[in-house]
Amino acid sequence: MNESVPVNTSDNIRARHPMAEAFEMFMGNYAAVAALIVLILIILAAIFGPMLYPTDPFEMVWAPFSPPGAEGFLLGTDYLGRDMLAGLLTGARVSLAIGLAAAFMSVFIGITIGALAGFYRGWIEEILMRITEFFQVLPTLLFSMVIVALFGASLPIITFAIGIVSWTAVARITRSEFMRIRELEYVTASRSTGASNAKLIFSVILPNALPPIIVQAALMVGSAILFEAGLSFLGLSDPNVVSWGQIIGSNRQYILDASFTVTIPGVAIFVTVLAISLVGDGLNDALNPRLRRR
Amino acid sequence: MNTHSGTSAPALLSVKNLRVEIKTRDGVVPVIDDLSFDLPEGGNISFVGESGCGKSMTALALMGLLPQPAGRIAAGNILFDGEDLARATDARLREIRGNDISMIFQEPMTSLNPVYTIGEQIAEVLRRHQGKSRKEAHARAIELLDSVHIPSPQLRVDDYPHQLSGGQRQRVMIAIALACKPRILIADEPTTALDVTVQAQIFDLLTELREVTGTAIILITHDMGAVAQMSERMVVMYAGRKAEEGRVRDVIQQPRHPYTKGLISAVPHLLDTITDDRPELLEIPGIVPPLTEFGRPNCLFASRCDSATEKCQAARPGEIAFDNGHSSACFYADEMQP
Numbered sequence: 208m209n210e211s212v213p214v215n216t217s218d219n220i221r222a223r224h225p226m227a228e229a230f231e232m233f234m235g236n237y238a239a240v241a242a243l244i245v246l247i248l249i250i251l252a253a254i255f256g257p258m259l260y261p262t263d264p265f266e267m268v269w270a271p272f273s274p275p276g277a278e279g280f281l282l283g284t285d286y287l288g289r290d291m292l293a294g295l296l297t298g299a300r301v302s303l304a305i306g307l308a309a310a311f312m313s314v315f316i317g318i319t320i321g322a323l324a325g326f327y328r329g330w331i332e333e334i335l336m337r338i339t340e341f342f343q344v345l346p347t348l349l350f351s352m353v354i355v356a357l358f359g360a361s362l363p364i365i366t367f368a369i370g371i372v373s374w375t376a377v378a379r380i381t382r383s384e385f386m387r388i389r390e391l392e393y394v395t396a397s398r399s400t401g402a403s404n405a406k407l408i409f410s411v412i413l414p415n416a417l418p419p420i421i422v423q424a425a426l427m428v429g430s431a432i433l434f435e436a437g438l439s440f441l442g443l444s445d446p447n448v449v450s451w452g453q454i455i456g457s458n459r460q461y462i463l464d465a466s467f468t469v470t471i472p473g474v475a476i477f478v479t480v481l482a483i484s485l486v487g488d489g490l491n492d493a494l495n496p497r498l499r500r501r
Numbered sequence: 502m503n504t505h506s507g508t509s510a511p512a513l514l515s516v517k518n519l520r521v522e523i524k525t526r527d528g529v530v531p532v533i534d535d536l537s538f539d540l541p542e543g544g545n546i547s548f549v550g551e552s553g554c555g556k557s558m559t560a561l562a563l564m565g566l567l568p569q570p571a572g573r574i575a576a577g578n579i580l581f582d583g584e585d586l587a588r589a590t591d592a593r594l595r596e597i598r599g600n601d602i603s604m605i606f607q608e609p610m611t612s613l614n615p616v617y618t619i620g621e622q623i624a625e626v627l628r629r630h631q632g633k634s635r636k637e638a639h640a641r642a643i644e645l646l647d648s649v650h651i652p653s654p655q656l657r658v659d660d661y662p663h664q665l666s667g668g669q670r671q672r673v674m675i676a677i678a679l680a681c682k683p684r685i686l687i688a689d690e691p692t693t694a695l696d697v698t699v700q701a702q703i704f705d706l707l708t709e710l711r712e713v714t715g716t717a718i719i720l721i722t723h724d725m726g727a728v729a730q731m732s733e734r735m736v737v738m739y740a741g742r743k744a745e746e747g748r749v750r751d752v753i754q755q756p757r758h759p760y761t762k763g764l765i766s767a768v769p770h771l772l773d774t775i776t777d778d779r780p781e782l783l784e785i786p787g788i789v790p791p792l793t794e795f796g797r798p799n800c801l802f803a804s805r806c807d808s809a810t811e812k813c814q815a816a817r818p819g820e821i822a823f824d825n826g827h828s829s830a831c832f833y834a835d836e837m838q839p
Contacts, residue, residue, distance in 0.1 A: 329570050392612040399564055399606075400599030400677060401628045414616045 227419075232493040239489020242482040249479055253303050256296030264293040264449045275467055284341045285454070285468045286461050294449050295475055301450040302432050302476070305366050311433035312370030314424045317377025318413070324378070325385025326408050332382075339378045347372040348437060355443045362445050377423055384416035418494035422487055429483035436476050451476050511583070512539035513717055514563075517738075519577035519587070521555075521562050523792075524570075526610070527724070531796040532558045533573070533739045540685065544671040545711065545718040547728040547749070549764065550738035553789045559738070560687045563719070564604055565594040581685075585596045600630040603678035607690040609671035613662035617703075619646070619673045620658035621626045623680055633826055647705060648713075669700035672706065679710060686711075687719045692727065713795060724741045725768045731752065737761045740790055740801040747827030757821070757829035757837050808833060 217363060233239060250383060262268065275283040275291075282291035324335040351368035358364045397411045399432040401475060432451075439452030440459065451472040458468035519541045521533035535828055540546050561567050563579060565586060581602065586594065598604075606612040614622060617822040623645055624638035633641065639658070646654035650673040662670055671691060678686055685815045688707065692700035704727060711718055720731050728735050728749055737745040737760060745758040756762040763785035787805035794801065803813035812832055821834045831837070 392608050393614045394565060396604075396606055396612040396674070396677075397614065398566055398598070398602040401595045401629055403595060415614070425749070450627060493629050 225295070233306060233489050236489045236492060238485050239492075242489070243487030245478065246482040249299060249482065250286050250303065252296060253299035256299065257293075260293060260296055262290045262293040262461075264289060264297045266290070266458060274465075276477040282471055283467055288466070291454075291468065291471060294454050295472060298449045298451045298454055299450050299473065299475070299479075300437060301362070302452070302479070305362065305369065305435045305450070306428040306432040308366045309369035309373065310365065310424055310427040310436070313374035313431075314377050314420065314426055315368070315374075317374040318381050318420065320374070321378040321381025322385055322408050322413065322416075323384075325382035326389055326404070326412065328386075335378075335496070339375050342372065343375045346371065348434075351434070351438065352441065352443055360443050360445050362448060363437060365445065366442070368438070369431050373427060373430065373434070377413060377420060377427070379425055380419050381416060384419060385412055386417050388412045396427060419491075422491040422494060424498075425483060425487035425490055429480040429487070435481055457488075512576075512580075513544070513569075513582060514540040514541040514564070515580040516577075517580065519562065519579065520575045520610050521558055522575040523558075523568070523572045525792060527793045531793045531799055532572075532741050532792070532798055533562060536577070536738075536741075537745050538736055538743070540719065542684070543711075543715045543717050544734070545720065545732045547720040547722060547732040547735040549722060549725065549728055550737055550744075551723060551789050552793075554738040555741040556738050557689055558741075560604060560719070560721055562683075563687060564602060565589070565591075566598075566772075570803055572788075583696065595721075596630075599678075600627050600681045601682070601683055602685045602687065603683040603692050604687040604689060605671070605674045606772070607680045607693050609667050609674055609694060612674055613670055615662055618659050618661055619665070619700045620660075623673070623677050624691060626660045626677055626680045628795045642676075645680055646673070648710070649673070649676045649677075651676075667695050668702065671695060671699075671703055673707065675703075675710070679714060679716065682714055682717055685717045687721070689721045690723070691720075691783045692724075700727075705730065720724070725753075725764060731746060737764065741795045742746060742801065743830060744802065745827075745831075747823070748825050751823075751825055751827050755837075757823060757827065757834040758802075759808060759833075759837070760802050761803075761829075762837065 218344040268290050269284045269288050270290040271284060271286050273284040273288075275281060282295060285291055285294070320335050320339060324332040324339075351372050354371070355364055355370040385408075391409075394407060394411055397407060402411065433442075435450060436452030436455065439450055440456040443454055444450060444453040446454065455469050455476075458465070462469045516539075516622065517537050517538045518826055519533055520528050520531055523532050524530075536555075536559065536776045538546065548559060550556050551586065558572075562571075563586070564576060567573065574587045576829075577587060581597070586597070589597070614618065620639060620642045623642035624633075624635065627633045627638040627641055628635070643654045644659065645659050651657050651669060651672055657665075662673075665673065674706045675691075686707075691707070692703050695703065707718060707720075710716065713792070718731070720727065722728060730748075732749050734747065735754070736743055736757060739760050745752060745756065745761045752761060753765060756765055763783065766783040785805055790801055798817050799808070799815060800806070800813040800818050803809040806813065810832075818830050818832045820830050822828045823834075829837075
């Protein structure tokens with residue numbers, strides 16, 4: 208009988224921590240692991256690239272439109288004769304930083320609103336979800352263009368403009384998880400030991416609601432990078448910093464003459480966002496128990 | 502002990518004319534209707550009845566944990582040590598919960614938080630109510646696991662709930678509930694989800710802990726056998742109302758309400774011998790009325806009762822008192838045959 212057995216029965220060895228199981232599940236998903244490796248390389252390039260290749264991305268170093276490989280410039284030069292490789296490496300920092308910061312912001316807003324709505328229900332939920340719906344039906348690109356146009360194209364404003372239009376998905380996921388988990392017995396049990404509402408929200412329910420939020424956050428980094436590229440392409444980027452989207456935007460007139468100036472940063476965005484999506488999918492498979500059982 | 506006289510020592514918990522209402526789509530329904538009972542210091546009382554009779558609602562009402570925003574205490578008092586919990590603030594209730602009054606739940610598989618170790622979950626309560634440091638609380642958690650007979654507690658304390666069996670989890674729940682030496686422990690069907698052999702162990706554990714700590718126990722169950730084993734007094738609930746109350750021995754030997762009688766006849770081992778009068782187990786025909794019929798001014802059991810008369814359909818029976826605080830809400834309680 209289970210009650211009196213000593214500690215090390217085979218049952219106990221088999222019952223492992225759910226996170227260990229999720230990790231193993233993730234490691235078995237080769238596409239996700241490959242994507243994770245690519246992503247780590249991109250992040251390393253963003254961090255150390257500009258140090259190892261210290262050419263100023265704004266400096267005109269050579270004749271415009273030198274094709275990749277010519278004259279020692281691995282990726283060629285753009286329409287002003289600036290080094291593409293330097294631009295790509297520096298731009299990686301900005302694109303990833305904006306992606307992360309905007310995703311962080313939308314996760315923060317989304318969790319706060321979703322948690323309050325899902326936990327308290329009633330009129331609080333009504334108000335918060337109407338606000339969420341308001342942001343959901345706004346044309347996102349137009350809304351962020353208006354913000355950037357009004358407040359100026361600086362990195363913090365662009366990050367804010369992206370974050371403010373993309374938190375609704377997190378809010379809805381968080382709310383639905385909270386609505387589900389708040390009815391579970393361990394929440395009532397915590398309540399019955401005197402836990403305060405803040406305690407219930409942050410240390411009882413939130414840790415259990417995190418898996419789908421983590422997946423959504425990962426995917427959101429990718430979509431924020433795309434969003435930033437879109438804004439930059441339209442000219443709404445900080446002129447003092449290089450980002451991938453900005454390189455594409457500034458070279459777009461020459462797409463027929465020197466397609467590599469647009470293609471190279473485009474491929475960088477494509478590979479990065481694809482890698483993030485694959486990692487996100489891998490996380491989803493690993494963290495979602497319904498998929499795990501298939 | 503006697504519910505009807507104010508002369509005995511003041512009860513630890515005294516519930517007076519409690520009415521709990523739940524808002525449903527069909528309107529406001531009294532899920533607990535005019536419930537009164539007393540629990541002395543260190544005493545123990547059982548609540549019995551079918552599913553949907555308001556037993557669990559009673560427990561939640563005592564803890565101030567009625568489902569929000571649908572449920573509320575509409576009338577009555579819950580006097581705990583003279584303090585009315587029905588009117589206490591949220592902050593005061595949080596101080597009391599887990600400290601003076603604790604609760605264990607039906608489903609041990611889901612009543613522990615899966616993301617924390619059992620040691621953390623026990624320590625949490627100790628730190629909240631007793632201001633213990635992390636280290637002290639951890640040490641005390643090991644002692645508590647030992648007191649509920651978890652083997653190798655110093656190893657088990659770092660286990661996650663999924664590493665434990667159902668019985669062990671219920672032991673951990675009991676350890677959490679008793680961590681702050683509460684004066685009342687509410688056990689809401691604590692063994693329903695467990696194997697029969699484990700059930701007996703949990704009841705033994707509760708009995709043992711009650712003797713050691715002097716905690717009063719309110720047991721909520723539909724298992725008449727558990728009542729007979731665990732409690733001195735019992736309250737039989739039907740459709741949110743108290744059908745019968747009394748000492749367990751009195752009620753089982755001489756039920757004064759046809760519903761109680763039906764419940765007892767449905768259990769095999771309660772009567773010592775199966776006589777010719779009672780050759781086989783009986784069931785109570787029908788089901789508990791739907792919530793919408795709660796609160797009607799008649800006997801809610803009448804539709805299932807063999808001996809119901811027109812009077813039962815027309816008026817709600819009052820309480821008829823017998824010896825030893827035995828009482829029954831049936832017009833014909835006097836005439837019931839043992």
